[in-house]
Amino acid sequence: MSSTDPYRNADPDPDQTPGLEPGGGVAPGDTPPGESSTSGASDRQPGTASTRSNWIAYAVIGAFVVLIGLFFVGYAIGLAD
Numbered sequence: 001m002s003s004t005d006p007y008r009n010a011d012p013d014p015d016q017t018p019g020l021e022p023g024g025g026v027a028p029g030d031t032p033p034g035e036s037s038t039s040g041a042s043d044r045q046p047g048t049a050s051t052r053s054n055w056i057a058y059a060v061i062g063a064f065v066v067l068i069g070l071f072f073v074g075y076a077i078g079l080a081d
Helices: 051-080
Strands: none
Touching: none
């Protein structure tokens, strides 16, 4: 495999990793090799929405919740009559 092969295994070869004891362990007090993980964000993250649009969304959701609350209060009063 060539070094530019995108499907090659990115893990280090244990036979060539310094500091490993037989069986793959590390000596007490020795730092194990770093993992070869690509879980970090590699692309630029998208920007967040403006504060104004967030407050508009909060207002719409709040108004909806209040209307539903009023509906249930009116329904409960109607049952009491």
